[in-house]
Amino acid sequence: MDRRRTDVLGIDPKVARAVDALAGFVLGGGKRLRPTFAWWGWRGAGGDPHGEDAQGVLTAIASLELIQACALVHDDLMDASSTRRGRPTVHVEFAREHAAGGWSGPPARFGAAVAILVGDLAQVWADDMFHSAALPEGAHRRAAEPWRAMRTEVLSGQYLDVLAQASGDTAEETALTIDRFKTAAYTVERPLHLGAAVAGADPQLVGAYRRYGADIGVAFQLRDDLLGVFGDPRVTGKPAGDDLREGKRTLLIAAGLQRAEQNGDRAAHEAITGALGDPEMAGPALERVRSVLSELGAVHAVEQRIAALTGSALDALDAAPVAEPGRARLFELAERATRRAW
Template identity: 50%
Template sequence: MPTAVGRELETVLDDLLARARALDPVFGCDVADRLAAFVLRGGRRNRSRFLWWAARACGAGEALTPALLRVAAALELIQACALVHDDVMDRSALRRGGPSFHTQLEARYADRCEAPGAFGASAAVLAGDLALSWADDLVAAADLPAATRDSVLEIWGLMRTEMVAGQYLDLYTQATGTRSTTLALRTACLKTARYTVERPMALGAALAGADAATAAALGAAGRCAGVAFQLCDDLLGVFGDPEVTGKPAGDDIRAGKNTYLVALALSLAASGPDTGALRLLDRSLGDRSLTEDGLAGVREVLRATGAVARVERRIRRLTVTAERHVSRAELHGPAASTLVRLLREVASPGPGRDDGPHAVPSSPSSPSSPSAAARRPGGGR
């Protein structure tokens, strides 16, 4: 299925690139071509797979294949928008095992721009906007059944707004220093869970004409699995090996992000007898110059407070709850089993991560220590 989406992307991007190059060759080369290359070397296409298998499990036939592939391609483009913008906001130099989009443009004009960093960031914002525009155009032009078009467009609109709201909350907590486990989970739900799992599954169910009860069950399952996905990603953001994950380790700490892992560790440290742990976290969070030794100290505190173990337990509970919700849906055939497997993958260590091979660190008492798990090869934010 990811191969079919890749072919669909190649088809639609050929036309979109031709239009961009006709507008201006510099824009076409620097922005449109680079964006297309970024999209085509995507990860495991998890969002597309959730849409596809949810639709099939809800009874979608072969006649819906063109519409499913077109909306799936649009999901990959909106994912590209999110990643390009996310890397600008996080000042991240790596993505998918190579330079992030803004870093590529900074390097291209480093010898000609007075402020290559500002140029690269600004151009990357435009590239993300272009990806979003292309995604919207694909959905608007998709050959959708009249009975489902309004539902699909409503879900699509909600997903875009939720993604932006979650991204803003991420920035807000960094800027204000807010440390709240409740807000961290809310951010994870809006920023990642809904547009990664819940809304793609909802789009598939809508395209297949699923009944309200089935759509609701899939939505609840997707929300649980999507939050688990983000909690796994939070762990990887601290413990992951960049050569395996394709992204830097420690960026969330240096940026001062209010992840659930961090907020929980602060709460546990504040209520415990070791005031040194709380002081270390307070001075390390948001420290852009934090050294590798300093990051190692943060990792140790995260383990010692019990935050890592608690996050892992929450991930397992969310995965079990997701499967329970799926069992209540009216699903059909082998596609139902595939959908359950995808939910397990995205909310678990190792395979199933979406943007380069990822693995989740386990607690020190488990067979795989954080250092071992961070090296474990996995699947394809």
């Protein structure tokens, strides 16, 4: 980030403000799950942490944090989220800067424009960082498939998410498809695939990684959905109930609506649909929706799905030829990704 900041200073020192915002976003927090899965995918495929290739691998997989930054900065804008990791989101930060400066035009429009550009910059620099990493001969060619697929999948999943919110699609299948491509593919499956490809893993291991990654990635998102409704802001870094206010059509919501319809419980159905997209959803109203989702069994159903996905993922990993300590760490990461505190 320091090197790239120097690059933009040669264009105009004012651009450094946007770069500083990106650097603060990337370096200021996050779970680092994507490069962590990529690293242990590489290690599990025989990568040597003390070998001459290790530093280049670290550089290549660190670029995943810039992919994540792009996705989150744009996602926050699309969802009109005000906070991320306990801090103002990028579009909010720049809108406030605009307002404080008394500049012309609407502050929100300026904030949105800057957030789009900062997210784009993260995507461009991720490509630069990945392709310039000092990897062994043939590694970039082998890694091209997961790198290309990952970016297309996350953008496709994001589009499906936006479409579901706009169209009111609350089908469970839709929610799971979004989870599979918006989150699972670029959080676990493709990072593992990337690490394995860099190491030159055989198809059997790649296949096992992808099965494990797809299931753990969806389970991770389902846990995130529960946190989005029931989570403590001190843990999540986002206001309680944010997913409801944003109108997200998650599996939790789909399961709740389906059960309300099956039970003929119109009051419960209306409580859930009324909460979706309500910017004032908080306090007693939020507690009411939480109670409804719990009483309908939707929370239990999601917990059961998380447990089943985690079990199938670990079965796939257990049957694969994964080198230690990669195997042990991937088992630990499955626990870490799916059993986060509320």
